[in-house]
Amino acid sequence: MLNILITGVGGQGTVLAAKVLAQAAQERGWQVRTAETIGMAQRGGSVVSHVRMGNDGEEVYAPLLAHASADLIIAFEPAEAARVLPYLAPAGSLVTARTAIQPVTAALSTDPYEGARMVAQLAEAFADRPDQLTIIDDERLLAAVGNRKALNIVLLASAVARGYLPLSVDDLRRAVAACVKPRFVELNDHAIDVALAAERSA
Amino acid sequence: MTKKLLMGNEAIAHAALEAGVRVVAGYPGTPSSEIVEMVAKERAAGRAEGVHVEWSTNEKAALELLGGASYAGARCLYTCKQMGLNVASDPLMCLNYVGVKGGLVLIVADDPGPISSQTEQDTRRFGSFSKVPVLDPSTPDQAFAMVKAAFELSERYRTPVIVRPTTRVDHASAFFDIADRTRARDLIDGGFVRDPSHWVIFPRRAYEAHGEINERLPQIARDYASDTVFAAFNPLYGPGLAPLSAPDAVAAQLGIVAGGISAAYTLEALRLVEARAAACGAKVPAYRFWQVGTPYPFPEDEAARFAQGLERVIVFEELDSVLEDALTLAAGRRHLAYDVLGKESGDTRDRGENDVDDIAARLVRFFGLEEALAADDGVAPVALPQDAQLPARPPVLCPGCPHRGSFYAIKRALGKTPAVLCGDIGCYTLGNAQPLDAVDTCLCMGAGITQAQGFSVVEPGRKVIAYVGDSTFFASGMTGIANAAYNGHDITVVVLDNATTAMTGAQPHPGTGVTLMGPKNEPISIEAVLAACNFKKIVHADPLDLDAAIAAAHEAIFYEGPSAVLFESPCIQLVRPQAPVEIDHELCTGCKRCITEIGCPGIGFDPAAPGPKSGKRGTAFVDASLCNGCGLCVDVCPFSVIVPAAEAAGAKSDAAKEGGAHA
Numbered sequence: 001m002l003n004i005l006i007t008g009v010g011g012q013g014t015v016l017a018a019k020v021l022a023q024a025a026q027e028r029g030w031q032v033r034t035a036e037t038i039g040m041a042q043r044g045g046s047v048v049s050h051v052r053m054g055n056d057g058e059e060v061y062a063p064l065l066a067h068a069s070a071d072l073i074i075a076f077e078p079a080e081a082a083r084v085l086p087y088l089a090p091a092g093s094l095v096t097a098r099t100a101i102q103p104v105t106a107a108l109s110t111d112p113y114e115g116a117r118m119v120a121q122l123a124e125a126f127a128d129r130p131d132q133l134t135i136i137d138d139e140r141l142l143a144a145v146g147n148r149k150a151l152n153i154v155l156l157a158s159a160v161a162r163g164y165l166p167l168s169v170d171d172l173r174r175a176v177a178a179c180v181k182p183r184f185v186e187l188n189d190h191a192i193d194v195a196l197a198a199e200r201s202a
Numbered sequence: 203m204t205k206k207l208l209m210g211n212e213a214i215a216h217a218a219l220e221a222g223v224r225v226v227a228g229y230p231g232t233p234s235s236e237i238v239e240m241v242a243k244e245r246a247a248g249r250a251e252g253v254h255v256e257w258s259t260n261e262k263a264a265l266e267l268l269g270g271a272s273y274a275g276a277r278c279l280y281t282c283k284q285m286g287l288n289v290a291s292d293p294l295m296c297l298n299y300v301g302v303k304g305g306l307v308l309i310v311a312d313d314p315g316p317i318s319s320q321t322e323q324d325t326r327r328f329g330s331f332s333k334v335p336v337l338d339p340s341t342p343d344q345a346f347a348m349v350k351a352a353f354e355l356s357e358r359y360r361t362p363v364i365v366r367p368t369t370r371v372d373h374a375s376a377f378f379d380i381a382d383r384t385r386a387r388d389l390i391d392g393g394f395v396r397d398p399s400h401w402v403i404f405p406r407r408a409y410e411a412h413g414e415i416n417e418r419l420p421q422i423a424r425d426y427a428s429d430t431v432f433a434a435f436n437p438l439y440g441p442g443l444a445p446l447s448a449p450d451a452v453a454a455q456l457g458i459v460a461g462g463i464s465a466a467y468t469l470e471a472l473r474l475v476e477a478r479a480a481a482c483g484a485k486v487p488a489y490r491f492w493q494v495g496t497p498y499p500f501p502e503d504e505a506a507r508f509a510q511g512l513e514r515v516i517v518f519e520e521l522d523s524v525l526e527d528a529l530t531l532a533a534g535r536r537h538l539a540y541d542v543l544g545k546e547s548g549d550t551r552d553r554g555e556n557d558v559d560d561i562a563a564r565l566v567r568f569f570g571l572e573e574a575l576a577a578d579d580g581v582a583p584v585a586l587p588q589d590a591q592l593p594a595r596p597p598v599l600c601p602g603c604p605h606r607g608s609f610y611a612i613k614r615a616l617g618k619t620p621a622v623l624c625g626d627i628g629c630y631t632l633g634n635a636q637p638l639d640a641v642d643t644c645l646c647m648g649a650g651i652t653q654a655q656g657f658s659v660v661e662p663g664r665k666v667i668a669y670v671g672d673s674t675f676f677a678s679g680m681t682g683i684a685n686a687a688y689n690g691h692d693i694t695v696v697v698l699d700n701a702t703t704a705m706t707g708a709q710p711h712p713g714t715g716v717t718l719m720g721p722k723n724e725p726i727s728i729e730a731v732l733a734a735c736n737f738k739k740i741v742h743a744d745p746l747d748l749d750a751a752i753a754a755a756h757e758a759i760f761y762e763g764p765s766a767v768l769f770e771s772p773c774i775q776l777v778r779p780q781a782p783v784e785i786d787h788e789l790c791t792g793c794k795r796c797i798t799e800i801g802c803p804g805i806g807f808d809p810a811a812p813g814p815k816s817g818k819r820g821t822a823f824v825d826a827s828l829c830n831g832c833g834l835c836v837d838v839c840p841f842s843v844i845v846p847a848a849e850a851a852g853a854k855s856d857a858a859k860e861g862g863a864h865a
């Protein structure tokens with residue numbers, strides 16, 4: 001069983017990322033269930049997608065993960081990564097974007113949220129198992145891609161390149177092509193290339 | 203056939219189409235809204251032939267319309283969230299007595315948690331109250347199968363049938379094989395067959411019908427066991443999650459029963475506990491697990507067979523103790539010697555959602571394995587440092603939301619005048635948050651207008667405001683409007699008209715005229731409705747034009763008698779945003795008025811960036827990725843340092859907001 005959690009802030013593309021993974025699993029012939037925890041329609045809240053695949057041929061019963069069971073967490077924002085950390089299995093991995101997104105109420109609050117501090121705290125949490133943490137310089141990679149909306153695909157590609165998922169880059173490309181509108185395929189392929197190049201030079 | 207990843211709600215829509223549904227109607231409500239939307243999408247794409255689909259004005263209108271179509275022999279699908287059935291309860295209670303002809307299936311989406319509702323009511327109870335059969339899916343796949351079966355059952359017994367998914371089934375996805383094209387089934391008997399002794403409900407007919415209902419319910423309970431389609435909704439499992447053909451295939455003293463999504467959680471939890479036990483060399487006692495997918499009428503014979511030889515039965519279900527009660531009743535009626543553990547006995551969560559972790563922990567206790575499994579501890583979990591603090595992300599009105607201007611204008615117009623501000627259901631409930639703090643009450647759909655009248659009767663010294671959204675106005679506000687005029691209540695109705703049903707994802711409504719069938723009908727004017735209901739003072743304003751908005755609010759609030767302000771400006775999610783505004787760093791005094799008055803997410807404050815006029819305080823800044831350029835803050839800044847952006851900046855922001863992977 002492969003348990004994956006994808007988390008971010010509304011509008012960052014978690015739902016599409018979950019679809020891409022589900023598609024890839026389906027093409028491998030695995031049973032897959034996903035679930036979105038979507039709240040009210042307004043933007044700016046946390047959005048978590050659960051993806052569960054029976055990669056050993058098992059049946060998947062529930063769509064939501066149990067605590068301490070995620071093999072992989074993909075986070076589009078460091079505080080959102082921290083929020084779902086209790087779901088991570090002790091041997092599971094985290095891929096997170098570095099850029100913090102201020103809560104929309106930040107200006108009203110008296111204690112500020114500092115992204116750099118959050119990233120440092122995540123690093124501290126993984127101090128005894130650094131191989132399980134990947135922090136992506138999303139600013140730089142997305143500048144290279146030329147489009148911030150590609151964040152979800154960049155993170156997926158980084159996770160695949162790191163070997164955190166039993167999927168190949170080709171699996172990912174095929175799944176993306178099946179899930180996005182034809183005119184966005186090229187952009188996403190480019191995003192995958194940028195992520196792979198960054199991983200190679202890391 | 204095509205394989206597609208579908209959300210539970212989308213799968214429900216496809217199942218109904220494949221079952222030949224001809225008329226689909228509902229009112230939006232999370233977590234049910236995607237069903238009607240999916241049907242409309244399939245119809246618009248030309249893949250669903252012959253189906254009529256609509257958002258009705260409210261749930262009662264939807265169900266009554268479907269009642270008519272069903273009498274004429276059409277298969278009908280109704281959708282709503284759990285509280286929507288309260289609104290449609292009148293037709294539902296009566297329809298069951300009169301009976302239906304074309305299959306009538308109600309999808310009523312419950313919301314344990316609750317995640318986006320005012321109550322945790324349990325529609326399974328509504329089933330027993332109205333004596334209407336209820337099916338309770340644990341997965342999207344089961345929901346798909348149940349919808350098809352529900353149409354058959356409905357026609358077999360001429361009863362409406364409820365299928366009750368919950369949020370985690372509605373919003374979970376799986377792959378489905380779906381038909382490429384569907385066709386609505388023809389009307390039974392070619393159309394409505396007159397028979398006043400049947401279709402007109404009189405007390406005598408109701409008495410007879412009650413007898414028919416009482417006869418068919420036990421038959422349906424038997425079908426749940428004997429008809430293989432329904433029996434598959436009540437599967438039995440033994441140790442190792444092996445499917446059991448009969449309860450006595452396993453000699454056990456422990457029984458587990460679950461319904462809805464809790465059944466899926468229980469399967470996962472059992473797998474987890476068995477794996478942990480195996481890892482520790484502990485033995486899980488023999489057990490039987492029974493999922494009840496047909497909670498009403500409760501299949502009591504099956505329950506008795508399941509309970510044969512059991513000493514204790516633990517029940518996992520969300521919302522009410524429906525299965526627990528039914529099992530307790532069965533034990534009493536049949537003198538069976540098992541104890542029932544559940545919500546009532548304090549052995550499971552009494553409210554909110556269940557989850558795999560909680561059920562697993564309770565099963566460990568139920569199996570008496572606490573000690574054996576306590577020692578099992580592998581690697582320590584990954585944990586954040588103690589002092590880590592996570593920022594909260596509460597829902598807030600969008601940047602540029604016109605409601606922000608409306609709330610602010612009302613507060614400014616009232617000044618220090620004592621007032622009660624009655625809210626209602628919609629995005630605008632969020633007007634209660636700081637710093638707007640402009641909503642004092644919120645009860646149920648349309649209640650703001652009528653509750654306001656109660657306040658005005660007993661507190662004549664206070665101004666009473668009733669906010670209502672445009673969709674809510676039509677759904678259940680109009681009765682209250684008539685009441686205000688008829689009984690002469692001095693209230694001010696503030697219509698927050700953003701031209702959509704925003705909170706549930708932007709559905710059209712009578713005030714937009716847009717329909718799911720394509721053609722746009724003439725929009726119904728809220729002003730004309732108010733005028734027809736004898737509202738003598740009706741004023742309009744653009745809520746984003748602050749001075750005009752305050753003046754309009756003032757005029758209506760200080761009018762004696764029922765009055766209304768119509769704040770008209772579209773939901774920001776529907777329109778192309780304007781270029782972001784700019785704050786002149788050189789001139790900003792750091793007074794924070796723009797933040798503390800209206801709290802738009804588009805404005806931040808940087809204490810580390812003092813400007814020439816701000817002293818050490820720091821300055822406000824505009825987050826160009828969030829600001830929609832609505833201009834409200836421009837009017838709020840007392841020093842006029844917030845300015846609409848230049849044309850050039852506009853082009854830049856459009857580019858940033860376009861294109862991409864379309865998340």
Ligand code: SF4
Pocket residue numbers: 601602603782783802803804805824828829830831832833834835836
């Ligand atoms: S113009 Fe001002 S109030 Fe309007 S969205 Fe931008 S920052 Fe918010």
Ligand code: SF4
Pocket residue numbers: 041042043598599600602603604605629700704705773774775
């Ligand atoms: S979705 Fe529309 S109505 Fe709701 S908060 Fe956003 S702008 Fe306002």
